[in-house]
Amino acid sequence: MATATPLLIGELAARLGLNPKTIRYYEEVGLLPEPERSDGGYRRYGRGDEERLRFVRGVRRLGFGLGEIREVLALRDRGEPPCSYVAELIEQRAAEVDGQITELERLKRELAELRDRARRLRPDDCGPEGYCHILEEREP
Amino acid sequence: MATATPLLIGELAARLGLNPKTIRYYEEVGLLPEPERSDGGYRRYGRGDEERLRFVRGVRRLGFGLGEIREVLALRDRGEPPCSYVAELIEQRAAEVDGQITELERLKRELAELRDRARRLRPDDCGPEGYCHILEEREP
DNA sequence: GTAGGGCTTCCAGTCGCTGGAATGTCAAGG
DNA sequence: CCTTGACATTCCAGCGACTGGAAGCCCTAC
Numbered sequence: 001m002a003t004a005t006p007l008l009i010g011e012l013a014a015r016l017g018l019n020p021k022t023i024r025y026y027e028e029v030g031l032l033p034e035p036e037r038s039d040g041g042y043r044r045y046g047r048g049d050e051e052r053l054r055f056v057r058g059v060r061r062l063g064f065g066l067g068e069i070r071e072v073l074a075l076r077d078r079g080e081p082p083c084s085y086v087a088e089l090i091e092q093r094a095a096e097v098d099g100q101i102t103e104l105e106r107l108k109r110e111l112a113e114l115r116d117r118a119r120r121l122r123p124d125d126c127g128p129e130g131y132c133h134i135l136e137e138r139e140p
Numbered sequence: 141m142a143t144a145t146p147l148l149i150g151e152l153a154a155r156l157g158l159n160p161k162t163i164r165y166y167e168e169v170g171l172l173p174e175p176e177r178s179d180g181g182y183r184r185y186g187r188g189d190e191e192r193l194r195f196v197r198g199v200r201r202l203g204f205g206l207g208e209i210r211e212v213l214a215l216r217d218r219g220e221p222p223c224s225y226v227a228e229l230i231e232q233r234a235a236e237v238d239g240q241i242t243e244l245e246r247l248k249r250e251l252a253e254l255r256d257r258a259r260r261l262r263p264d265d266c267g268p269e270g271y272c273h274i275l276e277e278r279e280p
Numbered sequence: 281g282t283a284g285g286g287c288t289t290c291c292a293g294t295c296g297c298t299g300g301a302a303t304g305t306c307a308a309g310g
Numbered sequence: 311c312c313t314t315g316a317c318a319t320t321c322c323a324g325c326g327a328c329t330g331g332a333a334g335c336c337c338t339a340c
Contacts, residue, residue: 040305081266087258094251111234118227126221
């Protein structure tokens, strides 16, 4: 059988649906260790790198910041299980997402109102007063 | 009565609940015209400036970008009613918000699942395999 | 006169990439 | 052997919408 086949950055990126630049960036900000290099200086990634990156991608999709992910990885790298920290993060993130949804729902209602208003106030009625009659006089 | 009282940037900012830096920034990116200056070079804002800024703040709260707001203001400044453009923007933004809500709802469900999972898998069970047993093996 | 507060400018940093420029490497084909 | 082309490397800059800090000026009050 073939020995572990190291991947070049482009191959790895394609495999994970990432931009190669993103992978270099993750390395730069300390999410990935510096990989081996070929004689010519090309990065060569092994199975462990791919795993790690797959983990990062998965967590990223949940909306966690790179700093948080770095923290999780650092715990694991130090041999401490990151699970309780992760559980905490999940709670936090869930609350954050709830807040964002609430805010977006509010916005959605407001936009729906404005859309109705835009339909009621025909564009032709648009006078010279103020900036835009659709948007004005609806605050505090 | 007093003649129109020009405001210094801090007063204006306080009135609108904005950071003075934000007002300078809006000027810099072309949302606000350069205001008058006092002898010493202090910006002095009049009623019109406050109106304009109030409008900007209102539209900003709907999540529109500064570029879009600039466009609206530019139309108005040219004497063309921006209403049909604004109506278009509202439709676009409403669709965008719907998309964001959908995505966040998905995320919310996913996080809820992970939270359950975190409760099932007691932290003490956290073994040395992988990065985090809460987060792993749940993709593509 | 001096202390303070607010104003001015300019530069830098945030976050997570992403693009571009200039240059180097590598395998295949002529 | 040389070239071609697709990759790779580095470094720098920019996105959006601010926000902070530093260095210095203005203005008022004591």
